[in-house]
Amino acid sequence: METLLLGLSEVGTSSVLLAILIGALIGVTIGSIPGLEPAGVISILLPLSFSMEPLAGVMLLVGVYGGAWYGGAIPAILMNTPGTPVAVLTTYDGYPMAQRGEGKRALSIAYTSSFVGGIISVTSLVLLAPMLAQVARLFGSAEFAMLAALGMIFVVLAHRKHTLEAAMMLGFGFFLGTIGIDRSYNTQNFTFGQEWLLGGIPLVPAVIGLFAMSQAFVLLSQKGQDAHITKLEGSGFFSGMMEIVHHKVTVARSAFLGVVMGLLPGVGEFGSQFFSYTLAQKFSKTPDKFGDGAPEGLIASETSNNAVTASVMVPLLAFGIPADALMAMLLAVFMVHNYIPGPTLFMERPEFISGLYISLFLMNIVVFLYLSVATRWIVNLTRIRGRFIGAFILVLGFIGSYSQNYLFSDALIALGFAIIGYILRRNEIPAVPIVLGLVLGPVFLTRFRQAMGVAEGDLMVFIERPISLMLFMLIVLSIGFYIRGRLKDARQAATA
Template sequence: MEVLFSGIAKGGLLLLDPMTLFLILAGTVFGIIVGSLPGLTSTMGVALLVPVTFGMSPAMGLALLGAIYCSSTYAGAISAILLNIPGTPANCCTLLDGYPMTQKGESGRAIALSTAGSAVGGFLSIFALLFLAPPLAEFALKFGAQEYFLLAIFGVSVIASLSERNMIKGLISGCFGLFLSIVGMHPLTGNVRFTFGIAELYNGLPLVVALIGLYSIPEVISILSGRQEAVKQSRSVGRGVFGQMMEIFHHKILLLRATVIGIIVGIIPGAGSSIASFVAYDDAKRSSKNSGMFGKGSPEGVIASETANNAVVGGSLVPALTLGVPGNAVSAVLLGGLMIHGLKPGPVLFIENNAIVYSFILSLFVSNLVFVPVGLFIARYCVRLIETPASILGPLVVGLAVMGSYAINMSMVEVWIMMAIGLLGYLMKEFDVPREPLVLGLVLGSMAEGELARAMSLVHGSVLSLIQGMLTSPISLIIIGLTLLSLWQGIKKQLLARG
């Protein structure tokens, strides 16, 4: 406790430096650009700016990196809502309802809701990081191979609710996503499968590359073919935006649930913000009174997805700072940044570098406030994008897709992979196969395979002891229960729908 309060006091003082506040602002602007461009992810944004922070004091450098992390996680929603192309994998669920809202002429409202939801989710998760980090970190360690495997299965059960319109096609799409994700090396034996000699596929289909192809290319085709339903003009973002943002507080329970899901998923090392937003979306859909609206422009869908993925930010930093175990790829990069600034992550961090760590955590609060006005300001101009003539917007989106898929690993091979997946995405759209289950499968596949193989290896190949282990671990039981509940509710809905 004493460490906490002295840290808050000293960290707060460090944060009051005007230069630090300016860097947070600059980081936010940069993060929003990075986040909203498909292909530039939060991980890249932070990694690319680590060298820029060399010349700064650790407190300033970390505040800058933190601001990028917060704002880029939020900004992917802008392109998801306006263009039907998710800016980062975590915004895949946002477009399910965000884009239909745009089509209804409510793009301003959708952006206001996603901004407010992101800010609330982010803010609450930083609270958890500040006050609950040590116990939450212990919880993170309770996750072993079998829990991860069950978590992946739970994630897969969400496919059912993502594909209500056509269950069989949804399931095929999900399975294909899982399949594409496990292409490459077997996580335990190292045997290489289905790569056809392409080394870029050794660790599975690269997620961001796939996402760009899956959404950008079909979208370009549909806007250039003029096949898209007319998008109604939206009243500009800005007028009455405050009132629209306040709308999220009509959904207090939803906000809270999405935040908790985001924090928990964030804490678990290896699970990322995309899983959080899928799970929160599914949860919101099942618990909502208007679940029929989901997928047709439900504000609740946008709120759930965006709140959860920003709540991951605080969660993922819990094990990173307290144990030195990063919760996801972005926090791994942030940890690297910490170390280069001479800070040692782990239990001693909070004592040895008390002031810097707390100034970093406090700066995240500021970042979560700052991206609201900055985001709305930028979005106000982005809304005009949908008024751009198709013959100009289309080629630009292709240009960005090519650049984005190249920039991830500076590889032209991945540009070709992006195009192949683009063809797949076009065909899926053409034949009415939902694409979101495929993305979910891509996120979960290698986790499901690897963790099952590990869990089996840990019990020396005995299926019986694996099942016994699952039935005696409280966390495993809870996840199994949630999975069954989710499946049961899905089946019940299908039965009811058929009468």
């Protein structure tokens, strides 16, 4: 009870409440505009969050993240254009419902499903993070090295159709993480005598360039990006809420899959949405209606992707291991304020943890209420032209990358990564592995060296300890199942 009261006092400050509100509103806005991804906007806001209170800075970014997943359903349902990448499956059943004149009903189902998924996700964070933090107390250097390696393997295998490209991008990010001064031997790695590389590749300019400025280049290069006109038809926004009760099994199954997938680095919303939609169709009494306006499909899609939003924070809080690009940005916020994720954070900063839980619940409530009453005006955001958005993001990207350390070199680094990100986008090559390689690579190298030093160079240290052995076996099994799946696909292709 004392911790809860401390958490309420943390959340009760004007800065935190304002951060939740602004973050949620920005997130909904971003999700409502096709072509504008939340990762880019979050990266621009990252330098601003450093100057805020720890909880306020975290909630500003998380509010954008969670709000975007809610708002992405609006253009997906009304325009057949996903507002966010994870809203692709929402178009399958949401848009046919809108074509039948049931746009408001579809949006109501999407909002309610997202709200239920978000609340269940936060509940899972409250229950799982402290438990896993206690397990993390048993971790040594070998275990953390294997956990970082497992995270990188999952990131690569999650990009099933682009595994080779993802592995190359992860290796590129890993290499970038080695640039700078090696503090173990006090030597310079790949700096080529350039003083601005002594501190390594800064995370913030890299993220801004890869996600925000590269997206700006894409928007600026598009032709004929005229405003879209969207009609909002059907009964009231609360008409679809009872659908959740009628399909409670689908809701529970999709939320469970979302929570579980959120715990796995690199899998996240895409994996949970695919499995949830597939299982919903398999167990449905009317599977033939999926893709033709089935409420169950819409419920499965929206519940699963929002059930990831808080559970994805479990590995970060418990182990200090980011599961995706956003968690890597949140890790930077934690480190700036000297809040080290892991077991010690739960003991030393219980008021922060409790405040984070309460803030996440509050964020979902704010977004749901805002969308329930303001959708008729939010729809107008779909009419903003892409080139205008691209120019605006490009300016903000340069300002954000420069303002962190007030170094012109950071702006040039952001520009370099923007060009790389643009090339990757045009060729459909994933950019997220670069960021996770940049973050997890140094963690793996440091912990690997420490483990080898303690074991006097004996590699058996990674399989002699039970937890390390279990993580190693997970790596082997993951690779084994992936190879088996690829061989099966090859045989089916040869047969066809």
